[in-house]
Every structure is written in C-alpha cells, then in structure tokens.
Amino acid sequence: MNQLARSNRHINMPCPNCNAPVQRTQTSDGDIxxxxxxxxxxxxxxxxPANEDQPHTKPNLIFYLLGLILSPIIVIGPYIAALIYLPQLFPNDTLPVWIHITYWLVIAIYLAAAYTEDPHFSTDLSDWAWDNPFSFEDDVNRASxxxxxxxLPGKLVVWTLASTFSLIFKH
Incomplete structure (x- = not known):
C-alpha cells in the first residue's frame, strides 16, 4: 500500500457543496x-481500491442482443458478398486463396483498430463552426x-465479443 493511501492528504478536487478542498482518508476496511x-x-x-475485484456489471440486454445479431452480419456479410460477386472476375469462376486470406487479415486489423482507437474531439464549438485555414483543430475534429x-461497426463487434467473453468466463 502506498504512502498516499495511508495518510490523510488534500487533493485538488473541490467539494461540490462548499468548494473547500476534499480530504482523502482510508477507512478501517481498507477503502478510500x-x-x-x-x-x-x-x-x-x-x-x-483499484487492486480489488470490482463487481461484474452485465451488459445491457438489448444492446447485447443487437450486437449478437449485427456482428455476424458486419463480419461475414461482405465475405459472402465477395464469394457471390467476385468469382465472375476471375477465370474458372473461383476465388484465389489469397483473397480469402487477405479478407480475414483486413477484418482482424480493422477489429484491432476499432478496439484500440479512441478518437478524441475538441469540445470548443468554435472549432466546428467553419473551416478555419489558420487552425488545425477543426481538421483534427473532422478527421476524428x-x-x-x-x-463504429467494428466497435460494436468488439464490444459484443468482449461482453460474450466476460459473460462466459467471469461467472
């Protein structure tokens, strides 16, 4: 346990009622x-404390069911469309193996990007008001x-996979 958790310290958070500095203390059961x-x-x-197991929260059932329905459509739908329409472009009406491998690699990279990427937006409305040639922030907000x-579709798939994994293995 670190020194900050053991001692009474003032932190930079003001009290929402009286605006006095809030004090951090540790209770007898080890909670902060x-x-x-x-x-x-x-x-x-x-x-x-962060090292203790937090109670498991279940995902919202409606969003979870929606994710279970849409996730296979998002992942397998373009693959089935490629299997139907792309063989006409190749001789012998068959897809080469490299197209199958490339598709699943691109899906894996897309899902990894959806899992790791968290775009941040500026909350200043003047950055969204017009295309300012002297400000780079509006271009960053637009790209984000x-x-x-x-x-967004990849985040839905990743959220559904993570929720399913947590429901199966955490209980």
Whole structure:
C-alpha cells in the first residue's frame, strides 16, 4: 500500500457543496473515502481500491442482443458478398486463396483498430463552426469524427465479443 493511501492528504478536487478542498482518508476496511472536512460531503461514500475485484456489471440486454445479431452480419456479410460477386472476375469462376486470406487479415486489423482507437474531439464549438485555414483543430475534429464513424461497426463487434467473453468466463 502506498504512502498516499495511508495518510490523510488534500487533493485538488473541490467539494461540490462548499468548494473547500476534499480530504482523502482510508477507512478501517481498507477503502478510500473522499470527504469534505468543512460540510461533511462524502462521509458515507467509499471508493474501492483499484487492486480489488470490482463487481461484474452485465451488459445491457438489448444492446447485447443487437450486437449478437449485427456482428455476424458486419463480419461475414461482405465475405459472402465477395464469394457471390467476385468469382465472375476471375477465370474458372473461383476465388484465389489469397483473397480469402487477405479478407480475414483486413477484418482482424480493422477489429484491432476499432478496439484500440479512441478518437478524441475538441469540445470548443468554435472549432466546428467553419473551416478555419489558420487552425488545425477543426481538421483534427473532422478527421476524428470520420474515424469514429468508420470504426463504429467494428466497435460494436468488439464490444459484443468482449461482453460474450466476460459473460462466459467471469461467472
């Protein structure tokens, strides 16, 4: 246990009631408590330390079922379309093996990018108002929004896979 968790320290968070600095203390059961010494805000709230197992939260059932339905369509749908329409472009009406391998490699890279990429947007509305030739921020926001839209189906597939994995192996 580190020194910060053992001692009473002031942190830079102000109290939402009286704006006094919030004090961080450790309770007798080892939980961390953030409380205001002036008005008493947060006396009954505790935070579990990060190393303890947090209770498992189940995914929202509607989104989970939607993901179970749409994920195979997103992944296998283009593959079936390629199997139907692309053989007409090749002799003997068969697809070469490299197209099958390339498709599944591209899907794996796409899902890995959807899992790791988290585009960040500027919340300043002036960056979205017009195309400012002297500001790079509006171009970054526009590119981030395009990346987020492009990776949205992959994020649905990855979320469904992660939820299924957690439901199977965490219980």
């Amino acid at each position: 408590q953030l409380a205001c010494p002036r008005c008493g805000w947060g006396q009954n709230r505790t935070i579990k 929004s395009y990346i987020a839209l492009l990776l």
